[in-house]
Amino acid sequence: MPFYTFIMEYDGGTYVSQLKAQSKQRACIKWAQQLNISEIHNFGQSSKEKLIEEMKTEEPILLNSLKNVWCQMTWIGGKSALINFVQTDENN
Numbered sequence: 001m002p003f004y005t006f007i008m009e010y011d012g013g014t015y016v017s018q019l020k021a022q023s024k025q026r027a028c029i030k031w032a033q034q035l036n037i038s039e040i041h042n043f044g045q046s047s048k049e050k051l052i053e054e055m056k057t058e059e060p061i062l063l064n065s066l067k068n069v070w071c072q073m074t075w076i077g078g079k080s081a082l083i084n085f086v087q088t089d090e091n092n
Contacts (some may be wrong), residue, residue, distance in 0.1 A: 002020070002089060007083070008083045013041050028055040
């Protein structure tokens with residue numbers, strides 16, 4: 001099962017985490033569900049719920065000329081959340 005590394009830029013902060021998942025779709029949802037909101041400035045439970053829904057319904061964009069690197073952007077509480085994530089082999 002591959003690893004996925006998520007980097008979220010939100011409200012002046014950068015938040016990085018890694019998890020294992022069977023697919024990028026499952027990784028997106030799992031990441032949003034496991035997000036520790038106490039570590040994120042101006043990000044409460046309702047923001048987390050909005051992000052989970054976005055991850056369930058929006059398709060990430062594969063970045064040009066890169067392999068296994070995606071980007072997704074959403075607006076939460078009037079602020080942009082830029083999310084990049086990378087899939088890596090579990091043996092690397």
